[in-house]
Amino acid sequence: MKLDGSCHCGKVRFSVESAHPYPFNLCYCSICRKTAGAGGFAINLGGEAATLTVEGEEHVTVYHAQGPDGPSPLGRRFCSQCGSMLWAWDSRWPELIHPFASAIDTPLPVPPEKVHLMLGSKAPWVEPAVGVGDRCFEEYPEESIADWHARRGLVS
Template sequence: MHLRGSCHCGAVTFELESPHPYPYQRCYCSICRKTAGGGGYAINLGGRYDTLRVTGEEVVSIYHALIDGQPSSGERHFCSRCGSALWVFDPSWPELVHPFASAIDTPLPVPPERVHLLLDSKASWVEPEVKPRDKCFDHYPQESLAEWHERLGLVR
């Protein structure tokens, strides 16, 4: 699926191809929650890094979160003008990019189920909206984005 996204002020726009466009993973870790999760979580999609095209790249800034006192290899890209979270790239997986669903302007398909990640890190005020088919984890699940799509017959 071809996705188009932007920041709030419009200084940055981007597009990419996503074989995994369903916004189904809700991450409650402190990094996602504090950098991109107004509802107490962030939703990342999966995309192909080699298809990412950006305009306004000069105003894109990168944040490396600290994990156990060490900078993460994950690069959280955001607009330096309005602060909108845009995407995460990690050179450990150079073929992937993870745009935040909140930055996507293209209508996204509704997922048939959701996965709630790192619930042991959620803020005390967050009450996850868990539906009967949803899965909940205090850790990262073993199933990848691709495997989740294949299991549910959502491969494009």
Template sequence: MLLEGSCHCGAVTFKVNARHPYPFNRCYCSVCRKTAGGGGYAVNLGADADSLVVCGEEHIRVYHAVIDGATSPAERHFCQHCASCLWLHDPRWPALLHPFASAIDTPLPHPPEHVHLMLAARPDWVEVDAGPRDRCFDGYPDESLADWHQRLGLER
């Protein structure tokens, strides 16, 4: 599925092909909450890194989160003007790109279930709105983005 995205101010637009376009993960870790501004939808779409086409690349900056005292190699790309989170790329998995669902302008398919992860990091004020089919994890689930899409027959 071709995904088209942009930042809030319009300085950056991008296109990328995604085999795993359902926004089903809701992450409650401090990195996702503080860099993406809320209760999830951060790194839950899977796309082909080689298909990325960017306009306005000069407006992009990269953030490397510090996790458990170590700087992560994962690159969180964002607009330097409006701070919109755009995508994450991790050199440990160079073929993958993870667009932030919040930056996607293309209508995304509605997931039949959600995965709530990193609940052990959730502050008390953040409510978990889990549906009857949703799965909840204190840490990371064993199932990957690709496995989740395949199990539900949702690959595009």
């Protein structure tokens, strides 16, 4: 599925092909929570990095969170003008790109269930809306975005 996305001010537009377009993975880690500013979580999708096209790339900036061992290899891309989260890319998996669902303009399919992850890092004021069949994890689950889609026969 082709995903088209943009930032709030319109300076950055992008597209990427995704075999994993269901927005099911809600991440409550402190980095997503603080950079997303939306409901205490962020949602990443899966895409093929080789298919990424960007208009307005001069307005894209990268944030690498600082960890105990230095900067994270995962870089979150933002619009330098309006601050919109766009996508994440990690040098350990260069073939993948993870667009933030909040930046996608293409209508996304409704997931049959959600995964709430990194709940051990959620803000105390956040009460996750856990639905019937949803799965919850204090940290990261072992199942990848691709595996979740494949297990449900949702690979496009």
